[in-house]
Amino acid sequence: MTARAQEAAKKLDYLVLMNADTLYGKITSIKDHNLKFENQQKEKLTFAPGQVFRAYWESKRKVYAPSYVENGLEPVQGTSPQVFQIDRNYTEEPTFAEVLVDGEIMVYYVSNLNLGGGGGMMFGTGGGGTMLSIGVSKSKYAYALKKSTGEVIEINSNTNGLFSNSKKKRTIALGRLINDEPELFAEFEKEKKYDYDLFIKYLMRYNEIQSSNASSEGKKKLFIY
Numbered sequence: 541m542t543a544r545a546q547e548a549a550k551k552l553d554y555l556v557l558m559n560a561d562t563l564y565g566k567i568t569s570i571k572d573h574n575l576k577f578e579n580q581q582k583e584k585l586t587f588a589p590g591q592v593f594r595a596y597w598e599s600k601r602k603v604y605a606p607s608y609v610e611n612g613l614e615p616v617q618g619t620s621p622q623v624f625q626i627d628r629n630y631t632e633e634p635t636f637a638e639v640l641v642d643g644e645i646m647v648y649y650v651s652n653l654n655l656g657g658g659g660g661m662m663f664g665t666g667g668g669g670t671m672l673s674i675g676v677s678k679s680k681y682a683y684a685l686k687k688s689t690g691e692v693i694e695i696n697s698n699t700n701g702l703f704s705n706s707k708k709k710r711t712i713a714l715g716r717l718i719n720d721e722p723e724l725f726a727e728f729e730k731e732k733k734y735d736y737d738l739f740i741k742y743l744m745r746y747n748e749i750q751s752s753n754a755s756s757e758g759k760k761k762l763f764i765y
Contacts, residue, residue, distance in 0.1 A: 553566050553595075553596060553597050553598050553599060555587070555594070556593045557587075557593060558591055558762050563585075564579070564580055566599075567595060568584075571636070572589075572635040573635060574588060575587045575604070575636060589635055590634060592636075603638070604636045604637065605646070606634040606635070608627075608634050608635075609626075612626050613625070613683075614626075614627040622693075624691075624693070625690050638650075641744055644746070645717055647682060648685070650683065685765055691716060711729055717743070721749055
């Protein structure tokens, strides 16, 4: 019976709350500022980002965490490629962000709604009247945040940082995050091709090294970055 219960739990979505409690059930929606959840007793609950440490949306195979990366970033002056940090004066609540890599280095996907001219909805009158074209698109941006330094780097740009045409810029961007593990970084520098999957692989390996070096007695703090 225990084995069956454990197997059934694996199919459920679940939340780890900031007080370390775990709730099993079904996530019905996640937006920037609220998460809707139905527990095993069929109660419908709503959570703010500051209440949830991690949200595991098993049915969609996605993980979410509260973060300040979407709205709270400020550029660090004099850095190239551009490095960001969380604005120390930022007072707004965090938002939910999709987590791609979890550990000492976090990688988040956050989405921005962009409005601009071009294709999209058309408003106006026929017969030569004025027409207004509004294009609405939702773009995703990936950011890597190193907890110990607070440095944040945008990693999915085609023109800056890791994915620029310059190998030097690519290695500098990643080096700021993993250069305290010189053997791993030296291995990265020898790579002949750089792409998104390779980047994720090195960040995951870095996190594995940091996790193995951490004290077995150390307890993870439930903290929002």
